Structures are given as structure tokens and as C-alpha cells.
Amino acid sequence: xxxxxxxxxxxxxxxxxxxxxxxxxxxxxxxxxxxxxxxxxxxxxxxxxxxxxxxxxxxxxxxxxxxxxxxxxxxxxxxxxxxxxxxxxxxxxxxxxxxxxxxxxxxxxxxxxxxxxxxxxxxxxxxxxxxxxxxxxxxxxxxxxxxxxxxxxxxxxxxxxxxxxxxxxxxxxxxxxxxxxxxxxxxxxxxxxxxxxxxxxxxxxxxxxxxxxxxxxxxxxxxxxxxxxxxxxxxxxxxxxxxxxxxxxxxxxxxxxxxxxxxxxxxxxxxxxxxxxxxxxxxxxxxxxxxxxxxxxxxxxxxxxxxxxxxxxxxxxxxxxxxxxxxxxxxxxxxxxxxxxxxxxxxxxxxxxxxxxxxxxxxxxxxxxxxxxxxxxxxxxxxxxxxxxxxxxxxxxxxxxxxxxx
Numbered sequence: 001x002x003x004x005x006x007x008x009x010x011x012x013x014x015x016x017x018x019x020x021x022x023x024x025x026x027x028x029x030x031x032x033x034x035x036x037x038x039x040x041x042x043x044x045x046x047x048x049x050x051x052x053x054x055x056x057x058x059x060x061x062x063x064x065x066x067x068x069x070x071x072x073x074x075x076x077x078x079x080x081x082x083x084x085x086x087x088x089x090x091x092x093x094x095x096x097x098x099x100x101x102x103x104x105x106x107x108x109x110x111x112x113x114x115x116x117x118x119x120x121x122x123x124x125x126x127x128x129x130x131x132x133x134x135x136x137x138x139x140x141x142x143x144x145x146x147x148x149x150x151x152x153x154x155x156x157x158x159x160x161x162x163x164x165x166x167x168x169x170x171x172x173x174x175x176x177x178x179x180x181x182x183x184x185x186x187x188x189x190x191x192x193x194x195x196x197x198x199x200x201x202x203x204x205x206x207x208x209x210x211x212x213x214x215x216x217x218x219x220x221x222x223x224x225x226x227x228x229x230x231x232x233x234x235x236x237x238x239x240x241x242x243x244x245x246x247x248x249x250x251x252x253x254x255x256x257x258x259x260x261x262x263x264x265x266x267x268x269x270x271x272x273x274x275x276x277x278x279x280x281x282x283x284x285x286x287x288x289x290x291x292x293x294x295x296x297x298x299x300x301x302x303x304x305x306x307x308x309x310x311x312x313x314x315x316x317x318x319x320x321x322x323x324x325x326x327x328x329x330x331x332x333x334x335x336x337x338x339x340x341x342x343x344x345x346x347x348x349x350x351x352x353x354x355x356x357x358x359x360x361x362x363x364x365x366x367x368x369x370x371x372x373x374x375x376x377x378x379x380x381x382x383x384x385x386x387x388x389x390x391x392x393x394x395x396x397x398x399x400x401x402x403x404x405x406x
Contacts, residue, residue: 004134004400005334008393011128016392017107017385019045020120021100023084024109030085030149031062038084039065042123042144049127051142058146058157066158067142069126075137075404079165080122080395081155081354082172082370083148086111092379106375106382113372117383118171118391119144121371125395129405138403141165148354152313155354159362167324167402168366169395170355173373176387176394178328178342180367183235183270184315185352186277186304188284190215192291193299196247196261205259206297209245212263214294216240218287224271226279232272235349240267266305270350273315277304313352314360318367324402325367331397335390348373369394 026038039055046053046067056064065084071077089097089110097110107117126140143163145154172179192215194206219238227233245263246253269280281304288300318325320342332340348368358364371391372383399405 001400001405004397004405007128007132008335008396011124011389011392011396013389016120016124016389017102019124020107020112020117020388021102023116023120024100024107024112025098027098028084028086028111029088030146035085035146036063039063039144039146042084043067045123046142049130051126056158056161058154062146062154064146064154064158065144066163069130069140071136071138071403072406073137076167076402077139077141077165078399078402079141079143079163079168079364081143081145081168081170081358082115082119082122083145083154083354084116084119085146085149086114087149087377090379094380102385105385107385107388108380108382110381113173113376113381113383115172115370115372117372117388118173118370121388121391122171122395124392125399128392128396129399134400135406136399136403137406139165140399140403145354152354152357155357156361159357164362165364168355168358168364169324169328169398170353170358170366170368171370172348172351172353172368173370173376174345174348174368175373176332176340176369176371176391177345177348178325178332178340178367178369179345179348180320180325180342181231181235181272181317181344182315182349182351182353182355182368183237183272184275184356185313186269186271186280188267188269188302188304190265190284190288190300190302192263194259194261194295195297196259199257199259202259206261206295207259208263208298209260211291211295211298212243212245212265215287215291216243216265219267222283222287224275224280224283226275227272228274231344232275234344235270235272235346237270237350238267240265242266271315273317275315280304314356316353316355316359316368318365322365324365327398327401328367328369328394331394331401334397335393
């Protein structure tokens with residue numbers, strides 16, 4: 001492995017940055033023709049490198065880009081997973097979101113952190129090995145998918161098509177930390193029905209808006225009773241994202257002197273591996289029962305929403321002592337000369353990633369680790385250049401370790 005370590009330290013940095021810049025220049029908004037165009041380009045690049053590369057169908061005429069670098073045999077296989085589709089551009093940008101600008105510190109662009117830098121890092125690591133005549137015993141499988149922003153439909157389609165490996169790395173942005181657990185997400189609705197009166201007689205009313213104001217801090221502070229450990233509880237979270245209150249379920253707003261008798265709150269919850277949405281509902285119900293006691297006459301109802309067109313993104317976990325985690329830790333320390341932060345890390349632990357599908361539906365062992373994160377999904381989205389280049393180096397080393405370089 002000594003010559004491989006030397007190779008990692010001498011990667012073609014300009015070529016790596018140029019590859020990422022080209023990817024950023026593709027406007028690959030989720031569920032648009034742009035994501036297909038980028039997927040096709042990824043297949044072209046992987047084919048030129050000598051990989052078995054193809055477009056893989058996903059629902060609604062969407063496609064993933066899949067590439068396989070076959071090993072000589074006898075080694076473990078390693079899959080890299082990342083999405084090509086991006087969020088839309090927000091207000092406040094001061095650089096061209098699709099320019100692929102590189103300065104002395106950062107590379108900029110929409111989706112560069114979430115998560116084209118991670119995709120480019122695995123691609124460039126493979127290309128570096130191939131261009132330097134290296135061979136591995138095990139296969140490297142590159143899965144550049146779409147639909148992560150719709151709950152992971154692209155990765156789920158890849159799993160349904162039979163894509164598997166002994167281990168995986170999901171390249172979502174973690175600022176190069178090794179994430180060993182993340183939450184499952186769900187959306188819920190709470191409806192509060194009170195009793196209206198004119199404001200002159202509001203003492204006789206049950207104000208749904210005031211009851212909602214009492215409820216929100218209780219929900220915000222919640223964790224769930226079925227958390228099997230402190231680490232699981234650390235990624236439990238409840239957030240209320242919208243609230244609306246007025247007269248009746250039609251939200252009549254033209255009569256402000258009237259006490260509001262209806263409020264609807266929508267929010268999102270996070271639960272860890274092994275925790276259930278059914279138990280979350282029970283915990284919500286206990287809080288709502290207490291609210292009804294404190295507000296006599298109030299009726300409170302809660303439901304978990306199933307979103308059409310969105311698959312559920314499962315929770316994920318892996319032991320810190322797992323082979324893929326310790327190999328990643330060793331590669332990180334070889335590149336950076338210090339231990340890698342590893343474990344249940346927040347805020348990434350609150351995110352959903354396609355690692356959940358690979359873990360829950362494919363039964364694979366893996367870890368989440370990618371460049372970017374601190375400037376994620378914000379105006380002038382960017383990635384630190386040293387982080388991106390070090391990720392290429394780390395991926396290269398773990399490929400050679402897990403898949404056994406010859």
C-alpha cells in the first residue's frame with residue numbers, strides 16, 4: 001500500500017477540480033431534463049474510463065447513472081452512492097450558480113455540496129487508480145442516482161434492479177466526518193378544535209390559537225419513548241413548520257374579533273433505527289391528552305402523512321467497529337494525520353440519506369462520509385477545496401484497502 005499512499009498524495013488536483021466544475025455547470029434540478037443530461041454525461045465519462053456504464057431506469061422516465069469497475073476476483077466489493085439532482089437556486093447568490101467558479105479557497109455552485117463534490121470524489125478516485133495502472137481484486141460500483149430529494153426513489157430503483165456490494169459509502173456531505181447513524185423522517189398534522197365566542201366573551205371560548213402556542217414548545221422539546229439508547233435519542237427531534245388558525249376548517253379570516261376555534265399545525269419528526277412511527281403517534285397522543293386537560297373543551301387530533309410520489313427514507317446505522325468504518329478511519333488518518341470524528345453526529349444525524357435504503361432494503365453495511373456540509377443548501381453554496389481533494393484521496397485509499405489493490 002506504500003505506493004498507493006504516495007499516489008493519493010499526488011493526485012491531479014486540477015483534473016479533479018475540472019471534473020467537479022463540469023458537473024456543477026449542468027443544471028440538474030430534480031425531476032427535470034437536466035438531471036437526465038447529467039446522468040448521460042456521467043455514463044459517457046465512466047465509459048471513457050473503461051467502466052461498464054449504463055443508464056438505469058427509474059420511475060417516470062428518470063434514470064440513474066451506474067458504473068462498474070470490475071476487479072480481478074477474490075476481493076470484497078465496494079459501492080459508492082450519491083445523487084445528481086439538486087435543489088433550486090434561492091435568492092441571495094453573488095456568483096453564477098452554474099459557473100463552477102473556483103477561487104483560492106472554494107468551489108462554488110448549486111448542488112456542489114449537496115452533493116456533486118461527493119460524486120466527483122469517488123469518480124476521480126477511480127480514474128486516478130486506472131490512469132496509474134492499478135488493479136483491485138474486488139469490484140467498485142458507482143451509483144449516481146436521481147430522486148434522493150423525493151425520498152430516494154433512484155437508489156430504491158437500483159436496489160430493486162439487483163445492485164449490491166459487500167460494503168457501501170454514501171457520499172452525502174458530512175464535512176468528512178464518518179456518520180454511523182441517521183434518523184428516519186416523517187411528516188405529521190395536528191388539528192385543534194376549540195369553541196368560538198366574540199372577543200367580548202372570550203372567557204367562555206376555547207382559543208385554538210392560544211392552545212397551539214402552548215403546544216409548540218412541548219413538541220419542540222420532545223424525544224420518543226422507544227429510543228433504545230442515548231445515541232438513538234440524540235437524533236430524535238420534532239419541529240413545527242407551519243401553523244394556521246382562524247374560524248372553522250375553511251379558515252375564515254375576515255372576522256378578527258372572533259376567537260379562533262380551529263388551528264392546524266404541520267411538522268416533521270425524526271426517529272432513530274428501531275423506533276416506530278406508531279410509537280411516535282402514541283407519544284404525540286399523550287402530549288395532546290395533557291393539552292386537552294389543560295384546555296377543557298378542546299379536541300386535538302394527530303395523523304402521520306403519507307406523501308404521494310415520495311418514498312419513505314429509512315433510518316440507518318452501523319457499528320463503529322464495522323470493517324467499513326475502521327477502514328475509512330484509517331484512510332482519513334493516513335491523509336490528514338489525525339483521528340476522524342466518527343459516530344452519531346449532528347446536524348447530519350437528523351438528515352435522511354440513501355444510506356437508509358441501502359441499509360434497510362439491500363441489507364448492506366456502510367457509512368456516510370462526504371465533502372461539504374457547512375455551506376450546504378444556502379446562497380453561494382460551496383465546498384472547501386482541501387476537503388474535496390482530501391476526500392478523493394481518502395476514497396482512493398479505502399478502495400485499495402477494502403477491494404485489495406494488487
